[in-house]
Amino acid sequence: MDYSRPDLADRLAAAYVAGTLRGPARRRFENLLPAHPTLRAAVRAWQDRLMPLTAGVTPVPPPPQVWQRIEARLGGATAAAAQRLPWWARLAFWRGFAALASVATVSLALLLATPGPVQPPIVVVLNATAPGGEGGVIPASFVASISGDGRAVVTKPLMNVALGQDRVLELWAAAGRNPPRSLGLISAQGATVVRRAQLPAGTDHLAVSLEPPGGSPTGAPTGPVLAVGSL
Amino acid sequence: MPAATNWTERSRELARLLARAGLGDRAAFATLYERTSAHLFAVILRIQKDRAQAEDILQEVYVNVWRSAQSFDAAQSQPLTWLTSIARNRAIDSLRRAQAQPQIQAAPTSGGDDEQDADVYEQVADDGDGPMELLSRAADARALARCMQDLSAAQRQSVALAFFDGLSHAEVAEQMRQPLGTVKSWVRRALLALKGCLEAAVQRDAQGSA
Numbered sequence: 001m002d003y004s005r006p007d008l009a010d011r012l013a014a015a016y017v018a019g020t021l022r023g024p025a026r027r028r029f030e031n032l033l034p035a036h037p038t039l040r041a042a043v044r045a046w047q048d049r050l051m052p053l054t055a056g057v058t059p060v061p062p063p064p065q066v067w068q069r070i071e072a073r074l075g076g077a078t079a080a081a082a083q084r085l086p087w088w089a090r091l092a093f094w095r096g097f098a099a100l101a102s103v104a105t106v107s108l109a110l111l112l113a114t115p116g117p118v119q120p121p122i123v124v125v126l127n128a129t130a131p132g133g134e135g136g137v138i139p140a141s142f143v144a145s146i147s148g149d150g151r152a153v154v155t156k157p158l159m160n161v162a163l164g165q166d167r168v169l170e171l172w173a174a175a176g177r178n179p180p181r182s183l184g185l186i187s188a189q190g191a192t193v194v195r196r197a198q199l200p201a202g203t204d205h206l207a208v209s210l211e212p213p214g215g216s217p218t219g220a221p222t223g224p225v226l227a228v229g230s231l
Numbered sequence: 232m233p234a235a236t237n238w239t240e241r242s243r244e245l246a247r248l249l250a251r252a253g254l255g256d257r258a259a260f261a262t263l264y265e266r267t268s269a270h271l272f273a274v275i276l277r278i279q280k281d282r283a284q285a286e287d288i289l290q291e292v293y294v295n296v297w298r299s300a301q302s303f304d305a306a307q308s309q310p311l312t313w314l315t316s317i318a319r320n321r322a323i324d325s326l327r328r329a330q331a332q333p334q335i336q337a338a339p340t341s342g343g344d345d346e347q348d349a350d351v352y353e354q355v356a357d358d359g360d361g362p363m364e365l366l367s368r369a370a371d372a373r374a375l376a377r378c379m380q381d382l383s384a385a386q387r388q389s390v391a392l393a394f395f396d397g398l399s400h401a402e403v404a405e406q407m408r409q410p411l412g413t414v415k416s417w418v419r420r421a422l423l424a425l426k427g428c429l430e431a432a433v434q435r436d437a438q439g440s441a
Binding site (some may be wrong): 055144 | 270
């Protein structure tokens with residue numbers, strides 16, 4: 001069967017999401033998903049259509065032991081770090097950045113293999129300055145993770161950023177009222193690993209600005225600031 | 232919690248928690264669990280009625296979410312949609328063929344065309360937390376509710392039984408006392424009609440705001 005045929009993809013996806021596709025047919029369909037973008041897109045569209053129907057279901061709080069069992073499965077805060085691949089090692093899986101990320105993984109692994117205790121990363125949410133596109137500013141928000149030693153920053157957009165062809169995003173770190181320092185350009189689509197990030201001492205916020213290709217020509221933000229987050 | 236909390240609104244705050252969880256923030260994950268577990272548990276329980284099994288599924292779902300939070304793409308899907316889909320998939324997978332018989336409601340045996348049966352199905356389905364009741368409560372998504380109204384009562388009932396209670400075509404047919412083929416085509420036509428209606432609504436919105 002040709003699963004890239006949109007009508008067939010749509011019919012199967014509808015039955016899959018509605019739950020009427022069962023048994024071996026359901027498993028076959030699930031096995032096809034990774035290799036068929038048309039099917040995946042159709043499934044996503046049907047999930048968007050149908051899942052809001054569950055909004056009317058009266059919530060049933062699960063018994064507390066369920067959370068206890070989940071926590072036990074994930075291990076304690078320290079055990080978790082050992083059990084689960086640390087966040088920087090998993091960068092390799094970040095969509096669209098496989099190559100860059102593997103390089104970063106190796107170098108970061110080397111970087112971090114030496115010192116003893118690993119500090120947990122600091123996670124910062126950079127909120128859009130114009131969530132509704134006020135004043136013609138592009139709505140954009142990000143999440144950034146700063147490694148415990150402050151030497152690497154990973155950013156990831158939280159929404160679809162409608163970036164023009166001739167514009168790029170630049171990440172800045174600033175301490176108090178001091179002029180911000182550029183940490184480099186970041187992607188509007190997927191995760192960006194900013195290594196060698198020298199965060200200025202006392203950095204208390206991160207920001208993302210809109211810049212011409214190649215980044216700010218002046219060393220200071222020239223375009224509008226799209227998103228800001230405090231540490 | 233009000234049943235009709237806006238889906239998109241709830242999803243927006245959850246996107247942050249999920250992104251933080253993806254970067255290893257356990258506290259954010261705990262908050263995510265706090266805010267979503269009762270919804271997911273309810274969705275699972277409707278499909279998998281065995282409480283112990285439903286609890287196991289819920290546990291699996293969140294362990295899975297913690298491990299794959301990283302791959303969640305906020306630009307592509309809404310968190311609540313993503314989470315609910317994972318929960319539903321697990322619940323459906325847990326159903327064995329030798330599932331307990333669904334409770335048989337008194338349904339009309341006189342077959343016939345969709346529209347004629349409308350009133351009878353409305354009556355049958357209108358008790359408490361029945362699938363039909365749930366459909367009408369999803370009124371939060373107004374476009375969806377309006378589109379649902381366009382379906383015949385039989386189509387609505389068949390989709391609701393399959394979707395909320397995880398019944399297979401055969402089980403829906405048994406419960407509604409209708410031939411399997413009829414039920415299959417009701418479900419399929421209902422989904423297609425829903426899709427067309429929702430797409431039209433989206434287009435109207437786009438034109439309205441342009």
